[in-house]
Amino acid sequence: MSSTDTPTDDSQTEDAAAPIDNARNDLVARLTAHLGDGLIESHVTPGDDLWVRVARDSWVEAAEFSRTDLGFAYFSFLSGIDWMPSPFGRDMDAQVDLQLEADETDEAGTDKDDANDTVESGVAGGDTRFQVFARVNDVVNGLGITFKVDVPTSDLSVASWVGIYPGADWHERECWEMFGITFTDHPGLRHLYLPGEFEGNPLRKDYPLLARRMKPWPGIVDVEQMPEQEPDGDMPAADSAEAGDNNEAGDNSGGDA
Amino acid sequence: MTAISDREKLSYIAAQAADARINLELETEGMTLNLGPQHPATHGTLRIIARLDGEQVISADPVMGYMHRGYEKLTEVRTYPQVTALVNRIDWVGSFANEVPFILAAEKLMDVEAPPRAQWIRTVLFELSRVANISLFLGDMALQLGATTPAFFAFRDREHVLNQIEAVTGGRFHPNFDRIGGLKDDLPAGWITETKRAMRKMRQFCNEMEQLVLGNEIFAARSRGIGIIPADIGLSYGLSGANIRASGVDWDTRRDNPCGLVHGELDWKVWTHPDGDSFARFWVRLQEVRESTKMIDQMLDGLPSGPIMAKVPRIIKVPAGEAYVETENPLGVMGYYVISKGELVPYRVKIRSASFSNISIAPWLLKGVYVPDIITILASLYFILGDIDR
Numbered sequence: 001m002s003s004t005d006t007p008t009d010d011s012q013t014e015d016a017a018a019p020i021d022n023a024r025n026d027l028v029a030r031l032t033a034h035l036g037d038g039l040i041e042s043h044v045t046p047g048d049d050l051w052v053r054v055a056r057d058s059w060v061e062a063a064e065f066s067r068t069d070l071g072f073a074y075f076s077f078l079s080g081i082d083w084m085p086s087p088f089g090r091d092m093d094a095q096v097d098l099q100l101e102a103d104e105t106d107e108a109g110t111d112k113d114d115a116n117d118t119v120e121s122g123v124a125g126g127d128t129r130f131q132v133f134a135r136v137n138d139v140v141n142g143l144g145i146t147f148k149v150d151v152p153t154s155d156l157s158v159a160s161w162v163g164i165y166p167g168a169d170w171h172e173r174e175c176w177e178m179f180g181i182t183f184t185d186h187p188g189l190r191h192l193y194l195p196g197e198f199e200g201n202p203l204r205k206d207y208p209l210l211a212r213r214m215k216p217w218p219g220i221v222d223v224e225q226m227p228e229q230e231p232d233g234d235m236p237a238a239d240s241a242e243a244g245d246n247n248e249a250g251d252n253s254g255g256d257a
Numbered sequence: 258m259t260a261i262s263d264r265e266k267l268s269y270i271a272a273q274a275a276d277a278r279i280n281l282e283l284e285t286e287g288m289t290l291n292l293g294p295q296h297p298a299t300h301g302t303l304r305i306i307a308r309l310d311g312e313q314v315i316s317a318d319p320v321m322g323y324m325h326r327g328y329e330k331l332t333e334v335r336t337y338p339q340v341t342a343l344v345n346r347i348d349w350v351g352s353f354a355n356e357v358p359f360i361l362a363a364e365k366l367m368d369v370e371a372p373p374r375a376q377w378i379r380t381v382l383f384e385l386s387r388v389a390n391i392s393l394f395l396g397d398m399a400l401q402l403g404a405t406t407p408a409f410f411a412f413r414d415r416e417h418v419l420n421q422i423e424a425v426t427g428g429r430f431h432p433n434f435d436r437i438g439g440l441k442d443d444l445p446a447g448w449i450t451e452t453k454r455a456m457r458k459m460r461q462f463c464n465e466m467e468q469l470v471l472g473n474e475i476f477a478a479r480s481r482g483i484g485i486i487p488a489d490i491g492l493s494y495g496l497s498g499a500n501i502r503a504s505g506v507d508w509d510t511r512r513d514n515p516c517g518l519v520h521g522e523l524d525w526k527v528w529t530h531p532d533g534d535s536f537a538r539f540w541v542r543l544q545e546v547r548e549s550t551k552m553i554d555q556m557l558d559g560l561p562s563g564p565i566m567a568k569v570p571r572i573i574k575v576p577a578g579e580a581y582v583e584t585e586n587p588l589g590v591m592g593y594y595v596i597s598k599g600e601l602v603p604y605r606v607k608i609r610s611a612s613f614s615n616i617s618i619a620p621w622l623l624k625g626v627y628v629p630d631i632i633t634i635l636a637s638l639y640f641i642l643g644d645i646d647r
Contacts, residue, residue: 049580049581051579067493073489073492073493074492074493074495074497074508075492075493075494075495075614076495076583076590076592076609076614077495077592077594077607077609077614079594079607081596081605082605086333133594133607135581135592135594135609139492139506139508139513140508142513142514144581146581146594164493165493165494165495166490166493166494166621167493167494167495167496167614167617167618169617170613170617178329191322192321192322193321193322193325193646194322194325195322202327202330203329203330207330209330209331209333209334212334
């Protein structure tokens, strides 16, 4: 979902047909009033969820305001996103999957390859390759906000939330080692999961998954033939579809449409 | 009784002074105690480096990563139906509950809803995995505090629940049974009667544990007032589930945000405890097991008929978008933030596992406690290593 086709709340209006979520719209209004230009974009799915993208300078302020004034006392998680499509493309996919995907694409008449080359960011948008996102909850009213912040590649750092939500400590350490994003003012930014001498940031899209490169993945369906079935030289997708009938996908009676 | 000579008196005083000096030296020098990586209190390989001053902990630093399997990276090269086989291994004692929020997130993105019967059976299995998981905790925490019998009771009675899970899914620990749009299979014949019998046994087990453990003086002495978590601090560390309800926070996503599961249609109660100590955490979990067995009974009585699978394409491609779904898993709130780009595989999956946040309070909580209380506190926080390391 690109940022252009998501309805934004800048105008505080919703479609007449769409249900209006007063609680979440009110939150956006209060955040906008407090942060001013620091709130870049927001997205409400009525009755469901709320995303807010803030400027890097307002990252800590947004957390502080949410915790002290808006009552979002509960810290859920913090992590990063790498929006750059993997430079390895789909070469780590099994051949049978690529075949299936090609069939699907032909039917749908869309070209997936073009979409793969550009950086597309998700709900509430984004202008940079890396984003940090975090979620906090108001446990009294059962509301949650997902905050996002753009982190420019030239300066991969963002202020730490540890001073406001102490639970962010380990999450930021994980994000630091997995994405290489530094959190300024973090009390002890050191490895959490990985050994100290580990090189690279595994969750970046350009970090190869070596296990997959060593041993090709068999694919989406069970490629082993059932004992009574003989390979009849058909397309691999059709073959494995038959074999897969006793497997998980075989229960879907819906068909391919 | 013989008289004590002056010389003996002097030597006694000297010995006392030496003892005092040794204690003094220990106090000033400090000592590092290394718990783990393989410690029975840790349910896996969690290592805790505790710096001690005498018997008191100055600082405790958990070291994890011994079991890090990189699921967030691996999900990026698995198709959506394949991901459930991976996430089963996150909390391996209540596996089915791990699959549910991921499947719900995928269904939310696809705008698919499972048929009512599938939703109900899903909730039954979800609660069964809670009973299996927490009943193990009840025995295990008592074991950590020196009582062996409850652990054997727990392993014995958990088997009734595991048998029922196995009868439906074919797997005792890793069901891999949830599907996008429904479930793999319907319930086998006679399962409902058997499950009700198992639930009666589990309620009996809860009663036994109440008598054996809660009434036990040693257990109370070692857990009451130990590891008190104030509600606001617990929330800011992201504590969830029974850990935060034992601090008096009346919050349960099953009741407050029941997305995709049928808890909202059942008659049940969220248990809280005002104390926030280790005893309260045990107490709340015990009540939750009993509540779950009652929920399962209700669901089995009201099970709707109909199909167990919605119409979904055979090759599942999830439309582009982002969704976050969290459910109240046995260990606490578990959520999946799924980002899709409309392909066969997820673009990014952030796994918010409960134990990771629950145990992140340990450095704060262990500061200033005595060495035996480390075991009590870790046991009462209840974590599964797979749920921390992912």
